[in-house]
Amino acid sequence: MKELRIAAQLYSVREYCQTEQDVYRTFGRIREMGFDGVEIEGLRDVLPAEKAAACLRSLGLAVCATRARQGEAEACPQLLVQEALCYGAEECGIGTIKSLYLRSDATVAQYDALIAPAAEQIRRAGLVPAYAVLHHDFMPCRDILTLAQGRQDAPGQAWQSYHFTHMLNHYAPGEMNLTLDTLWLVQAGVHVPDVIRQAAGRSRVIRFRDWKIEIGPRSLNHPSRTPCEVGGGLLDFASYLPAIRDAGIRWITVGQELAARDPFECLQLGLAHVRSLLETSG
Amino acid sequence: MHFVPAAQMFTLRQYTQTPEGLEMCFRRLAEMGFPAVQLSTIGPQIPADFITALCREYGLEVCATHTPLERILNDLPAVISEHRAWGCTIVGLGNPPQRYTDCGYPGYARLVEDLRPAVALLKENGMKFAYHSHSHEFQRGPGGRLVYDMLVEDTDPDAFTFIQDTFWMRYAGLNHLHYIQKVAGRMDVLHVKDFTLEVDHLGNVFGDTGTLGEGNIDYRPILRACRQAGVRYLAIEQDYCARDPFACMADALAWLKRLIEENRREAAEQEVRP
Numbered sequence: 001m002k003e004l005r006i007a008a009q010l011y012s013v014r015e016y017c018q019t020e021q022d023v024y025r026t027f028g029r030i031r032e033m034g035f036d037g038v039e040i041e042g043l044r045d046v047l048p049a050e051k052a053a054a055c056l057r058s059l060g061l062a063v064c065a066t067r068a069r070q071g072e073a074e075a076c077p078q079l080l081v082q083e084a085l086c087y088g089a090e091e092c093g094i095g096t097i098k099s100l101y102l103r104s105d106a107t108v109a110q111y112d113a114l115i116a117p118a119a120e121q122i123r124r125a126g127l128v129p130a131y132a133v134l135h136h137d138f139m140p141c142r143d144i145l146t147l148a149q150g151r152q153d154a155p156g157q158a159w160q161s162y163h164f165t166h167m168l169n170h171y172a173p174g175e176m177n178l179t180l181d182t183l184w185l186v187q188a189g190v191h192v193p194d195v196i197r198q199a200a201g202r203s204r205v206i207r208f209r210d211w212k213i214e215i216g217p218r219s220l221n222h223p224s225r226t227p228c229e230v231g232g233g234l235l236d237f238a239s240y241l242p243a244i245r246d247a248g249i250r251w252i253t254v255g256q257e258l259a260a261r262d263p264f265e266c267l268q269l270g271l272a273h274v275r276s277l278l279e280t281s282g
Numbered sequence: 283m284h285f286v287p288a289a290q291m292f293t294l295r296q297y298t299q300t301p302e303g304l305e306m307c308f309r310r311l312a313e314m315g316f317p318a319v320q321l322s323t324i325g326p327q328i329p330a331d332f333i334t335a336l337c338r339e340y341g342l343e344v345c346a347t348h349t350p351l352e353r354i355l356n357d358l359p360a361v362i363s364e365h366r367a368w369g370c371t372i373v374g375l376g377n378p379p380q381r382y383t384d385c386g387y388p389g390y391a392r393l394v395e396d397l398r399p400a401v402a403l404l405k406e407n408g409m410k411f412a413y414h415s416h417s418h419e420f421q422r423g424p425g426g427r428l429v430y431d432m433l434v435e436d437t438d439p440d441a442f443t444f445i446q447d448t449f450w451m452r453y454a455g456l457n458h459l460h461y462i463q464k465v466a467g468r469m470d471v472l473h474v475k476d477f478t479l480e481v482d483h484l485g486n487v488f489g490d491t492g493t494l495g496e497g498n499i500d501y502r503p504i505l506r507a508c509r510q511a512g513v514r515y516l517a518i519e520q521d522y523c524a525r526d527p528f529a530c531m532a533d534a535l536a537w538l539k540r541l542i543e544e545n546r547r548e549a550a551e552q553e554v555r556p
Contacts, residue, residue, distance in 0.1 A: 099485050136487045138498055139479040160498050186455030189477030189489050189498040213421045213454055215386060223418040225454070234420055236457035 006274055007037035007064045009255025013263045023047050027055050033268050037062035039253045049086040063087035064251040065205045068095040077118035081125045091130040092122045104143030130177040137164040138188035173201040183209040193243035200247040207253045210235045227257035229266035231273025241281045285542045288318035288345045290519035293527055299325035312340035314532050320517045322348035330364040344368040345515040346471045348376035354400050362407050374412035387423025405441035414445040417454040447473040449491045459507045466511035475519045491521040493530045495537030505545040
C-alpha cells in the first residue's frame with residue numbers, strides 16, 4: 001500500500017500568493033515546513049503554470065491536484081488540461097455542480113451533459129477529472145415526484161445523498177474521481193468514514209479542514225462553528241484514517257478556511273497533527 | 283425490547299401549553315403506539331397531578347423530563363415528589379440559562395458546582411440528574427479542555443447523567459460513537475432526530491433538524507453503540523416540522539421501530555455466534 005503523502009492547500013495562504021515573488025516565497029516556506037506537495041488553486045492570474053511548476057519541481061514539491069472555479073471546466077477545459085499536465089498532477093479538478101441542477105433527475109442529467117465534453121478532454125490527456133464534493137451533494141432530490149418515488153422504493157436512507165449517489169452510479173471508477181473535503185462532509189451531517197469508503201477507488205485526494213465551537217452572547221441553538229487549523233478543532237481525523245487507507249486515497253491535503261493566527265503557522269500545526277496521526281496509526 | 287421509543291414533547295410544544303392540548307397529544311401519541319414520553323415545555327400552569335392522570339389513562343411511561351434549572355435548584359423536593367408520582371427517575375435539564383453559558387468554560391464549571399447539592403439530593407432519593415447537551419458544550423476552556431469532558435469527568439458518575447442529541451453531535455462534526463462510549467452507563471435517554479439539508483431563499487444550503495429517517499444520519503452504528511452503552515430510551519424529537527408534527531412523529535416512530543427490530547435481530551445473531 002502506497003504511503004499517504006501530505007500536501008498544503010494553497011487556498012489557505014492565498015493572501016501570500018498575490019504576486020509572483022510572493023508565490024515563490026510561499027512555495028519555499030511550504031517546502032521548509034516539510035510538506036510533500038501542494039494543491040494548486042487561484043494562481044493563474046498571478047503566475048503562469050510553467051513558471052510555478054518549474055519552481056515546484058526545483059523545490060521537490062509535487063502537485064497532488066488542481067482545483068477549478070465553478071463553471072471553468074465547461075468554459076475552458078483545454079486550459080485546465082494544459083495546466084494539470086504542466087504541473088504533473090494526476091487529477092484535473094472540474095469544480096462542482098450548481099444548486100440549480102440539483103432539482104430533479106432531468107436537471108442532474110443536464111449537468112452531466114454539460115461537463116461531459118470537458119471530462120472527455122481531460123481523460124484523453126491521460127488525466128482523471130476530479131469532481132469537488134460539497135454538502136449539496138448530500139441533499140435529497142428536490143423534485144417532489146422523484147422524492148416520493150425514492151421514499152416508496154427505499155424508505156428512509158436510500159434517497160438521501162442524491163447527487164453523491166448519482167455520481168457513484170453514473171461514472172465507473174477511473175472515469176470521474178471524487179475529491180472529498182472533511183468540512184463539507186460534516187456540514188452535510190454524514191458519517192465521514194462511511195462516505196470515504198463509498199468513494200473507494202474513486203478518490204486520490206482528501207482535503208482535511210477543521211472547525212471548533214466558539215460561543216458569544218448570542219443564540220445557544222446555533223453556536224458558531226469557527227474554522228481553525230487541522231487538529232485545533234473537533235473533527236476526529238484519526239477515525240477517518242482507516243477508511244482513507246481502505247479507499248486507496250494517496251494524498252491528504254491540509255489547510256484552513258480561515259486563520260485566527262498566521263496562516264503558515266496554521267499549516268505547520270496541521271501538518272504536525274496529521275503526521276502524528278499517521279505515525280500513531282501505523 | 284431493548285430500546286424503548288419515546289416522544290420528546292418539545293416537538294409538540296405548540297400543543298402542550300394547555301390541559302386540553304396536552305391530553306390531545308397524549309391520546310394521539312398513545313394511538314400511534316408510543317410507549318413513553320419525555321416531558322418538556324409543558325405549560326407551567328398544568329398541574330402535575332393532571333399529567334399523572336394522563337399518563338395512567340393513556341399508558342404512557344415518563345422516561346425523563348426537562349425541568350427548569352430554577353426549579354431544580356430552588357424547588358427540588360416538589361420536583362422529586364412530582365417525578366415520583368410519574369414513576370420517573372430522571373430529572374433532566376434541557377438547556378442552561380445564559381448567565382452560565384455566556385461565560386464559556388467558567389460558566390459551565392460554576393453550573394456544575396451549583397448543581398452539586400441538587401444532584402446529591404436526587405441520588406439520595408433514588409433519582410438521577412440528566413444534562414441534555416447541544417453543540418456549545420464542545421467549546422474549549424483552560425488548557426484546551428472541552429466543557430463536555432469537564433461535565434463528564436468532574437461529576438458524580440452515579441447521579442450526573444447525560445442526554446445526548448444526535449443532531450447536535452453531528453452539527454458539531456463530532457465522532458458521536460466516541461462520545462456515546464465516553465458516557466457508557468451514564469446515558470438512559472438519547473434524543474434521536476435527523477440531519478437534513480435545506481435550501482434557503484437565497485439558494486444557500488444549510489443543515490437542519492428533520493424527521494427521523496429522512497436525513498443523513500445512519501443510525502445503525504449509533505444503535506449498536508447505544509446498546510453497548512446501556513441506553514434504553516430513544517426519544518424522538520424534531521425541533522422544526524415543515525409539515526404536521528404528528529405526522530412527523532408517526533413516520534419517525536414507524537421508521538425507528540423497523541431499525542430497533544433490525545438491531546435486535548443483529549444482536550441476537552451475535553449472541554448465537556461466538
